[in-house]
Amino acid sequence: MAVPRSVLPLLFLCFPLCWAQFRSVHDMIYVNITAQAPCVRLMNATHQIGCTSAVSGNVGVLHYCAEQSDVDWLIQSAKNKPYMPLMVPRLFTYENVQGLRASGKISGILVAYGNRSDPQPPQAGFSPVHKCPNDGYGMYSDHPEYAHCKNTTWNPLGSGLSYLDYDFPMSLLVNQSDIDYLIDCHNRFNKYDNDSNQAYPLCAVQIKDRMDGAKDSITCIRRSNLNINLNPFVYCDALGDKNVWGTLRPLNKSTPLNDSKELIVASAKIDTWSLFHNVGGVGANDATGFIALLAAAEALGKLDQVEKNAMKDLMFVFFQGETFDYIGSSRMVYDMRRGEFPAKLNDKVPWQPSLVNTTNIQYFLEVSQVGLWEQSGGLWAHSDPVSQKTSAVRDNVNAIFSAIENATDSTNISIGKPPSFQALPPASLQRFLREDLGVPGIVLSDHMAAYSNNYFMSRLDLPAEIGMDIPANLKPDEAYDYTTKQGESLTKVATVIARTLYQLASNKSPSEAAKITASSSTINHLLYCFLQHANCPLFAEVLSSKSVAALKSLPGPLPRYVSVPQNAANQISQVVANLLTFYLGERLPNLNTPTECKTPRYDHINSYIFMNGRPVVNTTDNTTSYASFCMRAPVQFSTAVSPAFLSNEMLHSNEYSTWTESRWTVLNAKIFLVSSEAEQTITLSVGVVVILVSLVLVYFVNTKSDVLFTAPEAEY
Known part of the structure; x- marks a missing residue:
């Protein structure tokens, strides 16, 4: 029997009501x-x-x-x-x-x-x-x-x-x-x-x-590459992101480094990891290394251009993915040895950085965990005993140590050397030495042997554990400017790093290097923004207005998990790049809009970044605007994805990191x-009985419908 048309609107009306009832x-x-x-x-x-x-x-x-x-x-x-x-x-x-x-x-x-x-x-x-x-x-x-x-x-x-x-x-x-x-x-x-x-x-x-991925990276990638339908399914993605690097003065291919050993590299790792995905604010002591290096970069960036031009080339590198078998450093070394770092030379590009190889590195200073140096009795300068069997490497390692020792004189920090037979701790420098034993380097840390950090790579490596003693009753702007014990301690470390690099790059005396001092307020602001709240004035000043708006939704600090590669760098890498540009670069007062502040196609040396600036309150109508500005600096990203994923042969070689992350829906x-x-069994049984009785009843009613539902004959 057809449904009367008058009933259809009632059915359409009933459906959303029934669905709402189901949801309730x-x-x-x-x-x-x-x-x-x-x-x-x-x-x-x-x-x-x-x-x-x-x-x-x-x-x-x-x-x-x-x-x-x-x-x-x-x-x-x-x-x-x-x-x-x-x-x-x-x-x-x-x-x-x-x-x-x-x-x-x-x-x-x-x-x-x-x-x-x-x-x-x-x-x-x-x-x-x-x-x-x-x-x-x-x-x-x-x-x-x-x-x-x-x-x-x-x-x-x-x-x-x-x-x-x-x-x-x-x-x-x-x-x-x-x-x-x-x-x-x-x-x-x-x-x-x-x-x-x-x-x-x-x-x-x-x-x-x-989780969609299973077994291992090789199997997961093979399954992802199987084109068995029109919509291929990807089960996992390689871990990776972008390294951030910048130089005190621009590198230019017009003055190539060639085989000259006059490049100084100062590095730190950005990333950390915990068992639970993308938890922000962990790895506090792990973060002290790159925070101290950023503050040292700011201190050296304040030097006038004439003095910078007289110094050796100084490169700051912030590696991504080091937690997972040195993803960032292994890729940088791979590109260097193939003549592709920062990028292959192109005759059609007039402004391009000169190629950098491991053979160009005269000194390598890596800043590791340094937040607990007071508890461990000072800083420790780790070096590799294998490479120092060569006298030239040993002499340069000793030169780095002497510069650090001189830099600590007025900072009340003691500097020690572990026993000469002790190996390097896990560090990016190891990937450089694995490829080239001629790289002289030191890893600066707060531990002589075992880590001072009892919560290494866990969600419990929190700011409170390293002396971030901000009183709970302070307002956000007061907490932002508060000088913590860790702030005072890390300012001394950043000063030592800056003075060490200055001595190595300029050949100036320790007394002349004493003019270099890291900013205490910068250190405290960096600690607060990276470890407490990403929605802070410093990040709001150096990021774009769009990025600042995204930070406002974060309840705490930025996660530092490397994640999987996207078209752009992830948030933490972008913030570090903008900060390094802010500290090393110059303002361009003639470029006043985001459209004007774009990197020219011919310039592959510098990055042009339009920054949000500080808020300016108009007292007349009580409105807030921002003093935005354009910054230019020799700061770039480089790929931080393991070379293992460049070919099937390298994926099976066990030479490089092969970490992938499963996808999930x-x-x-x-x-x-x-x-x-x-x-539950009784409920199910009763339900089954009711269904069976209903079926029997329906069958009976259906077979006797001519008797039960026969309409009475009309009387005439």
Whole structure:
């Protein structure tokens, strides 16, 4: 029978109402977890690490672990498996995770991290990476004495937790409201004692973050390259981004470096990593290296142009991806040795930087972790014992050390040398020496042997651990200008770096170098912006107005995870590039708009960046405008993607980093109440019985419809 036309509008009206009713029922059952940082799957040439959920998600009964006894109860006594433990940070240790994993009672793990200012880190320390970071990809991979950190265990607290493969999801909860709701739900429904288990209904959690990549990078890339349909699917992407480099004065191919050893390289790494994806504000001590180097660049950038022109070429390099087997430095060395750094020479481009090779480097100074030098008794100058068997290299290494020693005289910093037989710590310099043992270099750090940082490469390497003692009651503008203990300490380090580089580049005496001083306010502003809040006046001044608007949505600092390559550099690299341009460059007063402030096609030496500038308040109408300006500086990006991905042969060579990140399509977590298995079985059984009875009833009604629904005959 056809549906009457008058009914169709009612059906169309009913559909959205029914859908709304369905959504309201859904919202009554589920509560979404609004903010989480997942553990994602990464792969290299041999294996996979990280986490993934089932396709339909993982469900578990919520169990709040505030004390070690809560973890022990779950492992030993809990019966309503699977569970989804919510752990406070100090309980999220290698031993507990492995114990929970081995119990077979969990379907995932949540870690409470809402209040970042008080994360309760384990007092004994916590480092989820290896004891020997980047093992196998430095200069000692095959050395009989130094391979695999035989000589020195650099990260003795390293558990390797981040490098394990988990078949269940783990998430870091970064919203305190979510954490409070979960704890309240647990306390209302999931309370237990040591003698009995919880009674149903129970509060449960579902996490869905299925990772598409699997096995290893080689397999994942091969699967991605299979064109078996019109819409090829990519399962993983190579890790990588952009290195940032700049020179005190422009390099020009009109005056090539050739084989002259008169280039000084000062480097630091930008990136860090934690088990949980893109968590900002971690790696505080790791950040002190590049922050100190930026401040040193500013101090040297203030020299007049005449003095700069009289100095040797000085290059500042900020590497990306070093955490993952030296991605940035290995690519730079690869390009240098092939005559392609910064870029292949092109006769059609009049202004182009001269080629740079490892053979041009006279001195190499790398700034590593330097934030805890006061606790460790001073700074330490690490050098390589293998390359120093050559007298020319040894003499230049000694020259760097003498310059550092002279620079520390008036700063109250002691400088020490580790034993001559000790190998270099994990550092970008190792990739240069792996290719060319003629590069004389020193790695400056706050540790003689094992790291002073007890939270290396973890989410607990926080500003408070390095003396960022900003009072909680200060307003944002007051906190921005506040001088912290770390600010005072790091200003001295930046001054030492700047004076060292000045002596090496100018051959001036230590007394003449004493005029170079790093700015205390610059250091404090950099620390605040990189480790506390990216939405700060310094970043707002040097970025474009569009980038500044994007920063306003960030609740804290910028993440420093290298991520995967995009068309443009990621946020942290762009900020570092703009800051280096701001410190080394010159203002162009005649270029007053973004359209005018563009890098000319003929100029491949400089970058032109239109910066937002400082706010200017008009007292007449109380409006705010910005004193924008155009900066030009010899600062550029270079590719920071491993050479392994340039050819299939190099991908299989084990010479370069092969790290990739799995893609994923869905990421969500929900809270709901779950009934017992018996109750669920009864509900299902009743439903099946009702369906069967309904089918029988419908069949009976259908077969007897001529009797049941026969209309009475009309009477005439």
